[in-house]
Amino acid sequence: MDKQLHGLIPAIVIPFDERLKVDEKSLERYVEIICSSKIAAIAVNTDAGEGAFLCQEEREDILRIVKKYSKKIPVVCGLGGATTNQSLEYGKRYKDIGADYFLVFPHSAFRGSKGIDKAVIDYHEAIAKIGVPLILFHLQEDLGGVLYSDETIKRLAQIKGVVAIKEATFDALKFRKLNSLLNQIPERISLLTGNDNFIIESFILGADGALIGFGSVFTNTQADAINIAIQGKYREALIKFEPLIELCDFCFSAPVRDYRIRIKHVLVQQKIFSKAYVQPPLQKLDKQEEKYLLQILSRISL
DSSP states (O other), rough: OSSSSOOEEBOOOBBBBBBBBBBBHHHHHHHHHHHTSSOOOEEESSSTTOOOOHHHHHHHHHHHHHHHSSSOOOOEEEESSSHHHHHHHHHHHHHHHTTTEEEEOOOOGTTTTOOSSSSHHHHHHHTTSSSSOOEEEEEEEGGGGOOOOHHHHHHHHTTTTTEEEEEEEEOHHHHHHHHHTTTTSSSSSEEOOOTTTSHHHHHHHHTTTEEEEESSSSHHHHHHHHHHHHHHHHHHHHHHHHHHHHHHHOOOOOOOSGGGHHHHHHHHTTTSSSSOOOOOSSOOOOHHHEEEEEHHHOOOOO
C-alpha cells in the first residue's frame, strides 16, 4: 500500500437509531456507497463521526464494520486518549482491527505550545512506534485543537511513520504558509486540507488531498473534482464542485458544530440514512433549517 495520501478522504458521519446506538445496517450500506467513489481512503472516529461522544467499544465496532465493508479502501482511524498510555492502548487495538492510518488528535494539554515542544514530539514518537502510518492534525483552538509551532511541525514531519498532516485552520493564508514550510523539509509529507470552507482552492495553494467531513455527501462528485484539481486543472475542478458550494456553505455555517446533523439530513433525503440523530449535547436540526436545506438540495443539479 502506498503510504502517501492524494485525493479525497471522507471523514464519515455515523448513523444512529432512536436509542442513539450505531445503526449497523445503514452504516454498512453507507460505507459501500462511499467506497464506490474514487477516494484515497475513508476516515472514522473523527470529529465528523462524533468519535469524542462514543465509548471505546463503539469506536472499535465502527472501525470493524468500516474495515469489513470498505472494499480494500484504506481506513484512517482517529486516535486520542486522556493520557499517552491510553492513546497507545487504543492505538494497538485499532491496529489489531486493521486501521491503515492514524489521524492523531492534538491533546488539550498541548495548548499554548511554543518553540520546539518536547511533549508534542514525545507523544507522536510514542504512537509512531505502534507501527501504523500517522497523519498529524493541525487544528485551530476554536475548534478544540492546537496550532503547533513551525519548529515543532518540522520535527514531527521527520518522525519515522509520519506521512501527512491535516490542516484545519479555516484560514487560507495559514494553509499557504504551512505548504511553504513543508517544502523546506527534505522528505515532504502529504498536505491534507481539512478546510471545508475552501476545499478546491486548497489544491491551488498546495494540497495533496482532502480529509473532510463534507466528503460524506455527494462523494463521487467531490472525488472527481479533487482528482481533477490534483492534475492542475483548477478551473475545471471549480466548475465541477460549483453545484455543491451552497450546500457546503450551509453545512458549515454557524454554529459549525451542527454540520454533522445537517449532513445527516442530506443522507436521509438521499435515502442512505433512515433517520438523522446525533449524540447529545449536539442538537436536532430545527424546522426552519430543515426547510432551507430541502430548498438547497432542490437546486443541486449534477
